[in-house]
Amino acid sequence: MGRKIGSEKLGNLYSGGKVRKRREWRGLKDTLYDYWRWLKIMGMLAGFMMKPANLKGFLRYRWMLNYLAVPQMIDRHTAGLRGTHLRIAREEYDLVAKDVALLLTRVFRADKNCGNDKEFSKKIVVLDENEMFHIMCGFPNLMAVSWETAAVYVSVLLRGDGVTHYLDVVQEMGMPGDVCPMPAAEAGVCIDDDIPIFGACAIQCNTTCDGSLLGNAILAKRYEEEGIPTFQIAAPLRHTEEGVQEYAAQEIRNAIKFIEENTGEKWDWDAYFRCAKRFNEETRHRVGWMEMSRTEYPQVIGANLALYSETTYMAVAGRSQEFVEADRRITALAKKAFERKEMIIPEYRHRAIIWGVQAQYYTDFLPWLQNCWGILPLVDMLSLVYFDEISEDDPEQAIYDIAKLYQEMIMRNRTHGGYELLLDDLWRFVEYYNADLVILWEHISCKALNGMHGLFEERAREHGVRLIWVNHDLMDPRVVSRQSIRDDINRYMRSVLHEEPLDPSLEVIDDAMSW
Amino acid sequence: MKDLKHLYYFEQLLDDANNELVRKAQAQGRKCVGSVCYQIPEVLLELPGIFPVRLRAPRTGSIDMGTYYLTSFLCEYTRALLERALEGGYRFLDCLIAPDGCTMINRCVENMELLKTMDKEGFFFKYLEVPMKVDENALNLYVSECRTKILGALSEHFGIDTSDGALRKAVSDFNRVCRIINEIGDFRKEENPRITGYEFHVICMATYVCPKDMLVGMLEETLEEIKTREPDSKKKYRARVALVGSEIDDIDMVKLVEESGALVVADRFCFGSLPGRKEIRLSDTEDALTGICRHYMTESLCPRQMNISKVLYRKEYINQIAKEYNADGIIVEQMKFCDPWAYERMTSTYALREDYHYPVLSIDRPYAVGNSGQLRTRVQAFVESIEIKKIQGVSKK
Numbered sequence: 001m002g003r004k005i006g007s008e009k010l011g012n013l014y015s016g017g018k019v020r021k022r023r024e025w026r027g028l029k030d031t032l033y034d035y036w037r038w039l040k041i042m043g044m045l046a047g048f049m050m051k052p053a054n055l056k057g058f059l060r061y062r063w064m065l066n067y068l069a070v071p072q073m074i075d076r077h078t079a080g081l082r083g084t085h086l087r088i089a090r091e092e093y094d095l096v097a098k099d100v101a102l103l104l105t106r107v108f109r110a111d112k113n114c115g116n117d118k119e120f121s122k123k124i125v126v127l128d129e130n131e132m133f134h135i136m137c138g139f140p141n142l143m144a145v146s147w148e149t150a151a152v153y154v155s156v157l158l159r160g161d162g163v164t165h166y167l168d169v170v171q172e173m174g175m176p177g178d179v180c181p182m183p184a185a186e187a188g189v190c191i192d193d194d195i196p197i198f199g200a201c202a203i204q205c206n207t208t209c210d211g212s213l214l215g216n217a218i219l220a221k222r223y224e225e226e227g228i229p230t231f232q233i234a235a236p237l238r239h240t241e242e243g244v245q246e247y248a249a250q251e252i253r254n255a256i257k258f259i260e261e262n263t264g265e266k267w268d269w270d271a272y273f274r275c276a277k278r279f280n281e282e283t284r285h286r287v288g289w290m291e292m293s294r295t296e297y298p299q300v301i302g303a304n305l306a307l308y309s310e311t312t313y314m315a316v317a318g319r320s321q322e323f324v325e326a327d328r329r330i331t332a333l334a335k336k337a338f339e340r341k342e343m344i345i346p347e348y349r350h351r352a353i354i355w356g357v358q359a360q361y362y363t364d365f366l367p368w369l370q371n372c373w374g375i376l377p378l379v380d381m382l383s384l385v386y387f388d389e390i391s392e393d394d395p396e397q398a399i400y401d402i403a404k405l406y407q408e409m410i411m412r413n414r415t416h417g418g419y420e421l422l423l424d425d426l427w428r429f430v431e432y433y434n435a436d437l438v439i440l441w442e443h444i445s446c447k448a449l450n451g452m453h454g455l456f457e458e459r460a461r462e463h464g465v466r467l468i469w470v471n472h473d474l475m476d477p478r479v480v481s482r483q484s485i486r487d488d489i490n491r492y493m494r495s496v497l498h499e500e501p502l503d504p505s506l507e508v509i510d511d512a513m514s515w
Numbered sequence: 516m517k518d519l520k521h522l523y524y525f526e527q528l529l530d531d532a533n534n535e536l537v538r539k540a541q542a543q544g545r546k547c548v549g550s551v552c553y554q555i556p557e558v559l560l561e562l563p564g565i566f567p568v569r570l571r572a573p574r575t576g577s578i579d580m581g582t583y584y585l586t587s588f589l590c591e592y593t594r595a596l597l598e599r600a601l602e603g604g605y606r607f608l609d610c611l612i613a614p615d616g617c618t619m620i621n622r623c624v625e626n627m628e629l630l631k632t633m634d635k636e637g638f639f640f641k642y643l644e645v646p647m648k649v650d651e652n653a654l655n656l657y658v659s660e661c662r663t664k665i666l667g668a669l670s671e672h673f674g675i676d677t678s679d680g681a682l683r684k685a686v687s688d689f690n691r692v693c694r695i696i697n698e699i700g701d702f703r704k705e706e707n708p709r710i711t712g713y714e715f716h717v718i719c720m721a722t723y724v725c726p727k728d729m730l731v732g733m734l735e736e737t738l739e740e741i742k743t744r745e746p747d748s749k750k751k752y753r754a755r756v757a758l759v760g761s762e763i764d765d766i767d768m769v770k771l772v773e774e775s776g777a778l779v780v781a782d783r784f785c786f787g788s789l790p791g792r793k794e795i796r797l798s799d800t801e802d803a804l805t806g807i808c809r810h811y812m813t814e815s816l817c818p819r820q821m822n823i824s825k826v827l828y829r830k831e832y833i834n835q836i837a838k839e840y841n842a843d844g845i846i847v848e849q850m851k852f853c854d855p856w857a858y859e860r861m862t863s864t865y866a867l868r869e870d871y872h873y874p875v876l877s878i879d880r881p882y883a884v885g886n887s888g889q890l891r892t893r894v895q896a897f898v899e900s901i902e903i904k905k906i907q908g909v910s911k912k
Binding site (some may be wrong): 214455 | 582584585586588589590593615617618619621624625634642643645646647648654655656659660663792819821823827828851852857858860861862864875
């Protein structure tokens with residue numbers, strides 16, 4: 001262990017319990033840096049808990065227990081990193097943690113079960129977790145808040161089994177176990193009455209998929225019972241077709257009108273275009289990082305790219321200058337590291353495209369790929385979203401831009417809209433990024449992805465591309481464990497490629513109980 | 516009861532997707548349009564020169580190939596269809612028009628396309644965006660999609676007359692069949708019905724998988740036959756049930772339910788008459804296409820329609836038909852691995868029990884029911900529970 005990359009046998013840190021035996025030693029400089037950032041996070045968490053409404057929320061909602069694992073989540077995602085790449089990761093994760101803390105503070109302040117600040121609540125529009133937040137760019141005096149993000153999405157990121165209780169609840173109600181766990185868990189939270197109640201109105205969206213569309217009905221009924229009027233945006237599935245764009249744009253106009261009517265606020269074009277400029281800059285940064293990944297010295301890859309891109313593209317959507325500043329710092333760090341030809345891991349054995357939907361309970365699988373087998377996860381399907389720039393000054397075009405963004409929500413832009421986007425585009429990216437491997441996340445409950453299983457295999461053979469299937473059930477680690485996910489890779493690497501791991505201590509780890 | 520004269524013939528028609536009437540119609544030069552979902556307005560596919568066939572996979576055995584391509588997590592209907600397509604069972608079709616509706620049916624049809632399972636020259640596939648809500652914006656979309664991807668495609672490829680007049684005539688012919696089906700179906704409301712649920716299902720399904728004009732004569736004869744049919748002197752059923760849920764194109768399903776002591780008095784499922792055989796009312800104040808789209812959008816009971824009023828209406832609709840057909844209980848069924856009906860079954864079962872106070876049996880089932888002992892036991896137990904409730908005098912509401 002030390003300051004050199006690959007010097008720590010990371011598997012030896014696992015104890016079989018919730019926490020590691022010790023934290024990673026990264027050499028004096030990097031450990032001090034990492035420790036300082038860790039202290040800042042702990043300070044932020046302490047500050048969060050000092051607010052009475054937050055403390056009340058912590059005690060009221062079962063899903064809040066998952067937030068005890070915040071520091072460990074960041075540690076998992078920065079495993080093995082040194083120097084610039086550690087700093088890039090900390091820029092991202094610490095900012096995301098801060099943003100989630102702000103989200104939770106707003107939730108609990110407004111929530112009738114906690115802070116019950118009714119005037120504050122009137123300034124909130126409740127959004128789905130799997131929905132672009134971009135529509136709120138034109139309402140600078142309102143806040144977009146998604147309790148689903150806090151209760152379900154982030155919960156599982158922090159603790160793999162963070163929502164299994166809610167899955168059990170909804171399955172006891174009669175829901176079959178083969179549906180996607182994400183909307184099922186959201187419905188379970190609602191049925192279990194663990195749902196914060198706040199907001200002037202709610203905007204739901206049918207993205208990502210049928211599951212979201214259907215689960216929303218359960219939530220909408222609860223919202224209506226609580227006096228929170230709900231509007232549902234139906235984002236067309238055939239999103240590449242010209243024929244649906246007017247429909248999509250009208251949905252956005254209707255949604256804007258709904259928000260105006262229920263909040264008393266008026267759409268502000270100046271505010272919107274300020275967001276649009278930020279959004280475009282964020283897009284340029286993301287595209288720049290991914291362009292760098294075409295070279296021999298990628299810098300922003302794997303979990304560093306995936307989780308952060310989801311947040312900025314979907315949840316931030318240009319509304320926060322802080323994220324733009326972070327993007328600039330990340331780009332500056334990445335450029336310097338690129339010029340110095342800095343490596344992320346000691347040896348680059350394979351360049352991989354990560355396709356499909358990640359296991360939410362094992363998002364640190366990508367750092368594991370790097371550290372254990374020397375596989376570079378260059379880009380992932382969820383980051384390969386909108387590459388174009390949106391209008392920064394034309395109100396008429398802007399409505400179509402917002403509509404397009406709603407249709408091309410992360411993941412959904414590929415799982416829906418035709419097989420070309422999911423199946424054919426993969427091979428183009430393999431060539432574009434000069435990859436030799438595809439890691440294909442097969443979320444077993446995702447019918448959109450499963451429905452192309454056989455054709456993925458046939459096309460991989462035709463293109464001569466090595467494809468490794470990695471099965472999971474998104475938010476239920478009881479169905480497919482983390483070790484089982486690792487074993488999908490281990491088996492392929494040993495049996496087919498006859499390789500030995502870079503870090504053998506990571507091949508089999510006892511992390512079933514681990515935070 | 517005396518056997519219905521044409522029932523055996525209708526059953527034979529259901530034995531094969533490329534049945535005798537389909538072959539006869541194609542021999543006359545008519546084009547066969549494959550359909551997989553209610554949301555492709557059936558009546559638009561019944562213009563002169565074409566006829567629709569709603570795809571089924573009768574006598575399905577193994578679905579291993581379909582499972583390889585789609586995995587075991589997609590609904591069995593879609594896997595069975597793909598299996599049949601891979602076997603060459605749909606090569607008689609001239610085109611396939613599908614909605615980008617439920618993800619699974621979309622993937623099924625995409626696989627059919629990519630695996631080149633239909634190789635007729637000039638064969639085409641079309642994928643429509645269909646409404647997920649019921650409002651004017653959705654109606655405009657629906658009309659536009661139907662105009663370009665159905666009418667436009669049929670006109671371009673087959674030279675079909677898609678004028679307003681042709682559409683109105685198609686609606687008139689469609690309504691004629693609907694009236695017959697509904698009149699036959701109304702006999703199920705009787706205390707001792709002179710038609711069983713199974714017989715009705717066979718008759719109704721025949722209208723989905725054959726050119727209707729070739730059936731209408733036999734349907735009218737069947738109706739006349741039933742009007743004078745003597746019911747059995749003793750009721751053969753112990754409970755009347757409404758069968759509600761996802762697609763049922765396997766006639767063995769209704770047969771199984773009725774062999775277990777229940778009588779299926781109402782059929783609220785895909786391939787059923789409710790709402791699939793509701794007459795289309797056109798007005799003179801809007802063009803026929805808009806009227807047709809308005810009908811299909813408004814009447815659709817697909818769980819993928821997400822506005823809350825429709826979500827609640829679907830439960831209320833079941834209540835209405837249960838009352839209308841004097842159902843003692845409701846069987847809510849879903850195809851295994853069907854996502855939309857997974858949610859709808861859960862919420863409907865809850866609402867029908869708690870809000871509407873019906874006895875409800877909630878089941879999932881495979882595509883080919885066969886002689887499933889498990890299902891039979893469930894239905895038998897349900898029938899007994901209804902009988903016990905009746906004896907105990909528990910009121911429905």
